[in-house]
Amino acid sequence: MGMGVTIMSSFSMFSNPLMVCAVAAAAFYFCPENGFEIRVPRYVLQCIMGSGFLYGGYKIFFSKPASAVKSKFIYFSSKETMTAQTAREYKTDKMEMTTEHPCPKVVHPNDVLVRVCAASVNPIDHRIIAGHARPVFDQMRLQKGLPCGGAELPLVVGRDCSGVIEDVGSKVDKFKIGDEVFVAIGAEDTPGTFAEKVLVKDFMVAKKPSTVDHTKAACIPYVCTTTWGALVGRCGLGPKSTAGKRVLILAGTGGIGTFAIQLVKAWGGHVTTTCRTDGIDLVHKLGADDVIDYAKGTIEAALAERPKFDVILVTIDPRAIAPCQSALKKGGKLVTIVVPFIDNFRKHGMLLGRMVNALLKLRWKIEDFLYDRTTMISFNRPNGGALEAARKLIDDGKIRPVIQKTFPFEAANEALEYVKQGHARGKTVIVMPNAEKRHEGAKSEELISE
Structure with missing residues (x-):
């Protein structure tokens, strides 16, 4: 009965008609001739599947896609x-530096x-300008005006x-x-922060930490809100609920990893992380209790040798989800900030991509029920409260902020390409001409800002 209840309850997860189609199709495909143990007749599932596809087809072919929509509130008569x-x-x-971009102006009360x-x-950043999941971002922007x-x-x-x-x-x-102040905006929000000025909402903002300069403070906001949404929002960790828990954080030397390790340790958790051999010293300095060197074997083998975890944060290749x-x-709870959804949209298009993604979520739901675990997805959301806690x-x-390298504003394309290459050791920061003078390129031993 549990399997049937799990599958039928999954319908509530997918308000999108395409999700309904996918779930109904999966239920029909895997259902035995006599139905599930809750004795749902096969013909009932056939009706659900048919209705789902009809409704989904109607929404697909007759609903209007997001067309070019301008917002009068972004630049609003700015001269x-x-x-x-x-x-x-x-x-x-590549980005293009211009001196003629409209300057934003305060319009709304917040x-x-x-x-x-x-x-x-x-x-x-490079995924957005590469056009990854552009239809998804269009819909999100349309909803936000x-x-x-x-x-x-x-x-x-x-x-x-x-x-x-x-x-x-x-x-x-x-x-x-x-x-x-320091601030993080959403993945879909426009305009962005590689400019002299940016217009944001008050709930995205927090006072800058007084003990660090703007360059060091700038490496915190987006990784903070991303980590906070995953570990706090989805997994329920916090100052009073983390002590004694075993937490696995993948890619400990990256921007998310360096922040997440320190956050969990500040709350009393036990941290295991993964990195290459040359990053082991850094993650130990950040407080990691146990380190898996993925250059010396598979993550499956390394995890099999260790006690199980209460919480796992996946920050790299979605193929790491299954072994974790x-x-x-x-x-236990696994939360991932990287999912194959965008790749599925790019490979299969929006229609088939949504169905493939729905089936993936359904599979997770069924397996989680069988193995008594929870697999979740977390997306970044602006959160001034999280930034205040980080401050x-x-x-x-x-x-402590972890910066690998800094670039002047004029060299923003070099910074973008540097991050695109991967294997980060902390964050890369672009410094505006009006900011504090810094030497370009922090050395490895200076990665952790004291």
Whole structure:
């Protein structure tokens, strides 16, 4: 009976008609002639499948796709211009620096205008301008009233920054002009932070840590909100619930990994992480209790030798999800920030891609039920509260920014290419001309900012 209940309850997960089609098709395909143990007749599942496909087909062929939609609230009669790094088209790996980009202006009551001092480079930056999952981003922007369908071009790149507030909306009471802040925006939000100024909402913002400069502060926001959504939002970890728990964090030397290790250790958890041989010293300095050198064998073999984990954070190749699932304790939770969804959209198109993704989620649901575990997906969401918590931990010396290399604003394309190559040791930061003077390129022994 449990299997049937699990499959039937999965329908509530997929409000999208395409998800309904996929789930119904899977149920029909795997159902024995006499139905499941809850004795759902096969003809009932056939009816569900047929109805799902009819409804899904109607929505696919008769609903209108996101067309070019402009937003009057982004630049709103601004006559000023600014320097920005923009992508004029998708399917590119280069940005173009312009001095004539419209300068944003406060319009809404909760708007905050920030003069950018430094911004970090994240892997999602090159994926966005490469056009990965563009239809998905179009739908997300349409729902938020942002420019989409091509109206967002030229697109300012960048997901986070540290800077100084230049103006605020009428209902912003937590911040004032002149405050030093750091901020992370969503993957779909436009415009981005590789510019002299960026317009954001007050809930995305927090005061900058007082113990670090803008360059160091800029490497924190996006990895913080991503990690927070996964470990806190999805797995329930926190200052009072982490002590004594075994947590596995994949890719410990990357931007997410370096922050996540320190966050879990600050809350009293036991951290195991993975990295190459040359990164072992770094992750130990960050507080990792146990390190798996993936250059010396398979992750499956290494995990089989260790006690099971309460929580696992997957930050790399989605193919790592399956072996990590087997390393969970009973009742354990695996959360991944990398899923094959975007690749499935690119390989199969939006229609078939959604069906393939729905089947993947259904498989996880069934296997989780059978093995008493939970597999979850986490997407980045702006979260000023998470940044405020990180600010306190940084000022208390419990989390230290980890920077691998810095680039001047004019060399933003070099920074983007550097991050694209992978095997990061912390974050890469772009420094604006108005920020503190720094030497370009931090050396490995200087990775951890004291």
